[in-house]
Amino acid sequence: MNMTAIEIRDLTKTFGPVKALDNLTMDVAEGEVHGFLGPNGAGKSTTIRVLLGLLRQDSGTARLLGGDPWKDAPALHRRLAYVPGDVNLWPNLTGGEVIDLLGRLRGGLDPVRRDALLERFDLDPRKKGSTYSKGNRQKVALVAALSSDVELLLLDEPTAGLDPLMEAEFRDVIHAERTKGRTVLLSSHILSEVEHLCDRVSIIRQGRIVESGTLAELRHLTRTAVTAELAQPVPAEIASLPGLHDVTIDGRRLDAQVDDTALGDLLGRLSALGVRTLTSAPPTLEELFLRHYDDDIREPAGEREPA
Amino acid sequence: MSGLGDLLRLTVRRNRWFYLAWVLALGITPVMTASAYEAVVGTGVKRDVLIATLVGNPTMRAMLGPPFDLSTPGGFSAWRVGTFTATMACIMTALGVIRSTRADEEEGRTELVRAGSVDRRAPLTAAVLVALGAATVLGVLIAAGLIAQGEAASGSVAYGLGTTLVAAVFAGVAAVTAQITASARAARGMAMGALGTMYAVRAVADGVSDSSALRPLHWGVPIEWMALARPYAGERWWVLALPAVLTLVLVLAAYRLEAVRDHGSGLRATASGRPRAKASLLSPEGLAWRLQRGSVIGWTLGMMLFAFAMGSLSGSMGDMLKEAPVLEEIFRRMGQDASDLVDAFYTAMLGIVGVVVAVMAVQLFQRLGQEERRQHAETVLATAVPRLRFALSHIGIAVVAATALMALVGLCLALPEAIGQGHADRLAQIAGAGLALAPGVLLVLGLAVLLHGWLPRLDWLTWVVVFWSLFVIWVGGTLNLPEWMKRLTPWEPLPKIPAEPMDWLPVLACVLVALALIALGLLGYRRRDIRS
Numbered sequence: 106m107n108m109t110a111i112e113i114r115d116l117t118k119t120f121g122p123v124k125a126l127d128n129l130t131m132d133v134a135e136g137e138v139h140g141f142l143g144p145n146g147a148g149k150s151t152t153i154r155v156l157l158g159l160l161r162q163d164s165g166t167a168r169l170l171g172g173d174p175w176k177d178a179p180a181l182h183r184r185l186a187y188v189p190g191d192v193n194l195w196p197n198l199t200g201g202e203v204i205d206l207l208g209r210l211r212g213g214l215d216p217v218r219r220d221a222l223l224e225r226f227d228l229d230p231r232k233k234g235s236t237y238s239k240g241n242r243q244k245v246a247l248v249a250a251l252s253s254d255v256e257l258l259l260l261d262e263p264t265a266g267l268d269p270l271m272e273a274e275f276r277d278v279i280h281a282e283r284t285k286g287r288t289v290l291l292s293s294h295i296l297s298e299v300e301h302l303c304d305r306v307s308i309i310r311q312g313r314i315v316e317s318g319t320l321a322e323l324r325h326l327t328r329t330a331v332t333a334e335l336a337q338p339v340p341a342e343i344a345s346l347p348g349l350h351d352v353t354i355d356g357r358r359l360d361a362q363v364d365d366t367a368l369g370d371l372l373g374r375l376s377a378l379g380v381r382t383l384t385s386a387p388p389t390l391e392e393l394f395l396r397h398y399d400d401d402i403r404e405p406a407g408e409r410e411p412a
Numbered sequence: 413m414s415g416l417g418d419l420l421r422l423t424v425r426r427n428r429w430f431y432l433a434w435v436l437a438l439g440i441t442p443v444m445t446a447s448a449y450e451a452v453v454g455t456g457v458k459r460d461v462l463i464a465t466l467v468g469n470p471t472m473r474a475m476l477g478p479p480f481d482l483s484t485p486g487g488f489s490a491w492r493v494g495t496f497t498a499t500m501a502c503i504m505t506a507l508g509v510i511r512s513t514r515a516d517e518e519e520g521r522t523e524l525v526r527a528g529s530v531d532r533r534a535p536l537t538a539a540v541l542v543a544l545g546a547a548t549v550l551g552v553l554i555a556a557g558l559i560a561q562g563e564a565a566s567g568s569v570a571y572g573l574g575t576t577l578v579a580a581v582f583a584g585v586a587a588v589t590a591q592i593t594a595s596a597r598a599a600r601g602m603a604m605g606a607l608g609t610m611y612a613v614r615a616v617a618d619g620v621s622d623s624s625a626l627r628p629l630h631w632g633v634p635i636e637w638m639a640l641a642r643p644y645a646g647e648r649w650w651v652l653a654l655p656a657v658l659t660l661v662l663v664l665a666a667y668r669l670e671a672v673r674d675h676g677s678g679l680r681a682t683a684s685g686r687p688r689a690k691a692s693l694l695s696p697e698g699l700a701w702r703l704q705r706g707s708v709i710g711w712t713l714g715m716m717l718f719a720f721a722m723g724s725l726s727g728s729m730g731d732m733l734k735e736a737p738v739l740e741e742i743f744r745r746m747g748q749d750a751s752d753l754v755d756a757f758y759t760a761m762l763g764i765v766g767v768v769v770a771v772m773a774v775q776l777f778q779r780l781g782q783e784e785r786r787q788h789a790e791t792v793l794a795t796a797v798p799r800l801r802f803a804l805s806h807i808g809i810a811v812v813a814a815t816a817l818m819a820l821v822g823l824c825l826a827l828p829e830a831i832g833q834g835h836a837d838r839l840a841q842i843a844g845a846g847l848a849l850a851p852g853v854l855l856v857l858g859l860a861v862l863l864h865g866w867l868p869r870l871d872w873l874t875w876v877v878v879f880w881s882l883f884v885i886w887v888g889g890t891l892n893l894p895e896w897m898k899r900l901t902p903w904e905p906l907p908k909i910p911a912e913p914m915d916w917l918p919v920l921a922c923v924l925v926a927l928a929l930i931a932l933g934l935l936g937y938r939r940r941d942i943r944s
Contacts, residue, residue: 154790154942157793158793159790159941159942160941160942161939161940161941178793178798178799179796182794182795182796182797183796187791187794189790189791189794191787193786193787193788193791195703195788196594196595197595197702198685198693198702199684199685199686199687201685201686201687201688201689202685202688202689202693204689205688205689205693206689206694206699207791207792207795209689209695210695210792210796210797211795211796212795212796230687231684231685231686232684233683233684233685235594235595246791259794
């Protein structure tokens with residue numbers, strides 16, 4: 106992970122009065138699987154479409170595989186494959202025809218790999234585009250993208266229509282791609298998918314990156330849910346300890362969300378009071394994501410931003 | 413029928429500009445023609461001679477329909493623009509019904525509606541009712557406008573009501589074709605194909621001599637029924653029952669067909685195809701051709717057939733030459749001052765063909781915009797295909813198909829004369845005449861490319877130019893438009909062969925301007941965002 110596959114600096118894009126991207130800055134290193142998360146309308150697809158040279162930014166810069174995504178689009182596109190979030194196929198072309206067509210337009214595909222993927226995703230290539238279900242349309246786009254030998258995969262919510270079995274297949278395939286050294290930008294809403302696949306994650310909200318880092322780094326930003334039952338009533342001053350949130354005290358029972366920096370301190374205090382039972386839920390990414398997905402609970406940016 | 417009220421409101425809301433534009437444009441034409449009556453035909457003996465000649469002229473009959481009583485402004489208008497207006501109104505209702513039925517269904521919008529507490533038949537019913545409503549407003553505009561000019565009330569009502577009912581038939585035709593095919597495109601093609609066939613059949617039936625066995629064929633053509641009800645010429649009211657009954661039958665058939673098919677699919681099940689692509693598909697051009705070939709082949713065959721049918725009328729032109737003196741005055745307007753009647757006929761026909769081929773060219777090109785709206789463009793442009801090549805793959809098809817079709821139509825137009833009278837040299841001459849008008853088509857196409865490149869939201873402006881040209885050719889001679897307005901079409905500078913000699917300068921100039929417009933449009937297309 107030394108070279109940068111995607112380098113975006115202060116990217117801004119407006120559609121009329123709407124600011125879709127607002128000084129967005131992010132990096133994706135070569136060879137990593139990078140999770141791209143954010144609520145609907147946060148700017149994920151807009152970012153990817155700028156990277157594909159379909160949209161032209163108002164200001165800022167984007168570099169893709171060392172080139173300019175706008176000027177060098179055709180040449181760069183030989184080295185990448187894209188799966189849109191909402192796959193629209195030509196109604197009168199079969200899945201097999203679309204896969205061959207897109208492969209050739211990209212500069213060629215590996216027919217052996219194509220057939221293996223078709224089998225793996227259990228896809229009938231003989232059907233016309235208009236007769237595929239949403240999930241099967243998604244599979245057509247995935248097979249088309251994965252059949253080519255490319256350096257970079259841009260995947261915009263690629264599993265949105267897949268059933269759990271196919272989702273598992275998808276994860277296996279992406280794992281295999283990673284071991285081959287491919288770079289993947291994976292936009293997704295499915296947290297378990299991101300936890301399984303991604304080396305690093307960027308969270309976008311309202312056109313800006315609000316968190317970026319490895320999963321371990323992000324976990325440090327989360328709080329542990331602690332529930333304790335003490336030998337005696339919980340003293341009220343516990344609630345005012347720094348790093349404790351959402352504290353409820355009910356006689357000898359304490360529930361609280363604890364910053365990981367405050368965890369040791371709290372446990373020391375509690376054991377001095379005599380602990381009967383103690384449960385602590387491990388930090389989940391979900392909580393972090395939800396915090397960013399929810400507009401109402403916006404943390405002051407400076408406090409929580411690691412980058 | 414639950415949900416019908418809401419759906420009616422929705423359909424009106426979504427189509428109000430569409431219908432408003434059509435109804436106003438079509439409603440004005442008959443009234444303006446009537447008001448220009450005296451200026452066109454004059455008075456006294458001159459008028460009588462002119463009318464007698466008009467009545468007997470097969471070319472005029474083929475183009476415009478059967479003349480009955482041209483001695484009143486209303487009767488003249490009903491002949492001169494009545495069948496034309498009714499045919500155009502058919503295009504309005506057919507396109508309108510398909511917009512609100514198959515097009516919405518294809519895009520998945522109907523599914524959302526049907527998931528609500530809405531009767532299965534409600535979307536179709538709303539679409540048909542709104543189209544009928546628009547046709548009714550058009551009929552009322554025509555009748556009221558003519559009555560206001562002092563025309564006989566019964567004739568005016570027959571004229572207006574006839575137009576409404578003929579248009580209603582095509583609301584029914586479109587309701588049926590929307591059930592048969594799974595794509596709006598194919599449904600539109602089928603309805604327009606039916607309309608074109610009807611127009612050709614009635615042109616032949618009206619154009620042949622009075623005693624011909626082909627003449628009664630025009631009774632089988634719905635778009636002729638308004639004229640056959642004889643507005644201002646002793647109205648035959650019972651004729652108007654024909655379109656009313658046919659509309660009812662068609663709409664009931666559409667309900668029946670809708671009941672036996674699945675939502676989202678046509679009547680014909682979609683067959684499986686090949687699991688691997690043929691090599692011919694594997695390029696942007698191959699893809700564009702695959703997407704467009706159905707349209708190109710359909711248009712080509714349809715136009716060739718139409719031209720051949722029209723050309724077969726040229727034989728009866730010889731008889732007309734004897735009465736020539738006044739006829740030449742008519743053809744001064746439509747046939748570009750040709751001394752030979754057959755020449756004038758070819759010239760007039762090719763003038764119309766040029767605009768119709770422009771409709772095809774613009775339609776073929778606008779597939780590029782459809783590909784963008786359906787996000788197919790995004791899929792292709794995310795591969796190594798450069799934008800210019802992607803756009804040119806569709807523009808190229810439009811240019812080649814339109815140019816070739818102009819020559820082919822000329823060929824087919826002259827074919828009956830070449831066979832019947834051994835004038836083989838006519839083939840090359842009239843094919844060349846068609847080709848000489850092709851630059852006008854390219855100019856329209858150039859405008860379409862320019863708009864799509866810089867102002868894709870104003871794509872529709874191209875249609876204004878096309879319909880204006882059609883309007884000028886069809887009724888421009890009748891209306892007292894200022895000369896400069898009549899000249900305001902892309903075909904104006906081009907030589908009208910065989911009435912005029914070939915002139916390379918305007919032909920080459922128009923080609924160059926068209927290419928410049930296309931290049932300019934491509935420049936914009938390369939710079940702008942691809943919409944999602």
